[in-house]
Amino acid sequence: MRKLTAGEKRRSGCPLNASVEILGDRWSLLIIRDMMLRGFRTYKEFLGSYEQIATNILADRLRNLEKHGIIATEEDPSDGRKVNYVLTKKGIDLAPVLTEMVLWAGGHEKTENQALVQLMRKDKEAFLAEIRARWENGSGKKK
Amino acid sequence: MRKLTAGEKRRSGCPLNASVEILGDRWSLLIIRDMMLRGFRTYKEFLGSYEQIATNILADRLRNLEKHGIIATEEDPSDGRKVNYVLTKKGIDLAPVLTEMVLWAGGHEKTENQALVQLMRKDKEAFLAEIRARWENGSGKKK
DNA sequence: CCACATTACTTGCAAAACGCAAGTGAAAAA
DNA sequence: TTTTTCACTTGCGTTTTGCAAGTAATGTGG
Numbered sequence: 001m002r003k004l005t006a007g008e009k010r011r012s013g014c015p016l017n018a019s020v021e022i023l024g025d026r027w028s029l030l031i032i033r034d035m036m037l038r039g040f041r042t043y044k045e046f047l048g049s050y051e052q053i054a055t056n057i058l059a060d061r062l063r064n065l066e067k068h069g070i071i072a073t074e075e076d077p078s079d080g081r082k083v084n085y086v087l088t089k090k091g092i093d094l095a096p097v098l099t100e101m102v103l104w105a106g107g108h109e110k111t112e113n114q115a116l117v118q119l120m121r122k123d124k125e126a127f128l129a130e131i132r133a134r135w136e137n138g139s140g141k142k143k
Numbered sequence: 144m145r146k147l148t149a150g151e152k153r154r155s156g157c158p159l160n161a162s163v164e165i166l167g168d169r170w171s172l173l174i175i176r177d178m179m180l181r182g183f184r185t186y187k188e189f190l191g192s193y194e195q196i197a198t199n200i201l202a203d204r205l206r207n208l209e210k211h212g213i214i215a216t217e218e219d220p221s222d223g224r225k226v227n228y229v230l231t232k233k234g235i236d237l238a239p240v241l242t243e244m245v246l247w248a249g250g251h252e253k254t255e256n257q258a259l260v261q262l263m264r265k266d267k268e269a270f271l272a273e274i275r276a277r278w279e280n281g282s283g284k285k286k
Numbered sequence: 287c288c289a290c291a292t293t294a295c296t297t298g299c300a301a302a303a304c305g306c307a308a309g310t311g312a313a314a315a316a
Numbered sequence: 317t318t319t320t321t322c323a324c325t326t327g328c329g330t331t332t333t334g335c336a337a338g339t340a341a342t343g344t345g346g
Contacts, residue, residue: 013255
């Protein structure tokens with residue numbers, strides 16, 4: 001559990017408020033999604049995602065997620081220009097949050113990717129177990 | 144499932160993106176929390192909540208939640224000044240999302256109300272069933 | 287019945303966040 | 317060695333947020 005750094009003050013001690021202060025914007029969870037579900041790791045990959053985040057916002061969000069210990073950076077051993085972003089344990093633990101948000105919208109809004117929704121709905125625990133397994137062995141990539 | 148009204152365009156069809164576009168701000172989920180967990184129903188009660196939302200933001204967020212069919216308004220039979228806000232089925236269905244966000248922050252951030260976190264952790268399904276039951280019989284209030 | 291209180295807002299304005307377009311510097315590729 | 321790629325930063329206009337104050341409708345006490 002990280003401490004709050006100097007300037008930070010929470011509006012309240014409520015756990016939901018903490019989540020909302022850290023993740024409550026239009027981009028942070030989409031970045032997590034791209035890492036968790038699509039195996040994205042680089043700035044360029046995030047920029048290529050369908051929702052078209054702006055470059056400065058992406059840089060800001062990555063900084064923020066790292067500051068909160070949700071992602072970490074690694075330098076690419078084979079390419080000095082690249083920065084690889086990876087989920088930490090804290091980041092992987094957001095899988096149930098993402099899942100419930102997908103299920104909620106999948107059931108109440110007109111959305112695509114109903115295949116994913118069906119998969120999650122059919123066996124939520126198996127789905128979560130697979131994500132955890134993928135990240136436990138380092139890569140975050142599908143086998 | 145509601146249709147998108149004229150001016151609205153989703154950045155993508157991803158269900159997570161839909162959730163984030165509807166609920167991804169610093170206040171909407173706190174309002175849902177106050178309704179779901181504390182039985183709040185009026186503008187004044189929301190204003191009195193610990194996080195101190197501004198009056199114009201509250202009005203805007205309530206409008207938005209109603210527009211998305213997450214809450215509904217009822218006029219108070221005994222007091223013509225009051226407007227009672229209640230969760231719809233779609234709103235109640237956000238309970239798992241709230242729960243997972245509470246559990247995540249409860250486990251990874253320094254927060255208060257660990258009693259709630261423990262309760263959710265110990266038997267998540269029972270907790271969700273109780274919330275649904277409370278709202279099924281109309282009131283949303285604890286017995 | 288009349289003054290005052292309460293409820294649910296709206297309005298105005300300053301500050302912060304967001305988003306687009308363009309630019310930069312370091313490393314790799316041609 | 318020139319060009320391309322990658323991960324950003326900077327400038328600037330627009331939108332959102334947040335504070336303070338105001339308003340209209342309804343209810344209450346004397």
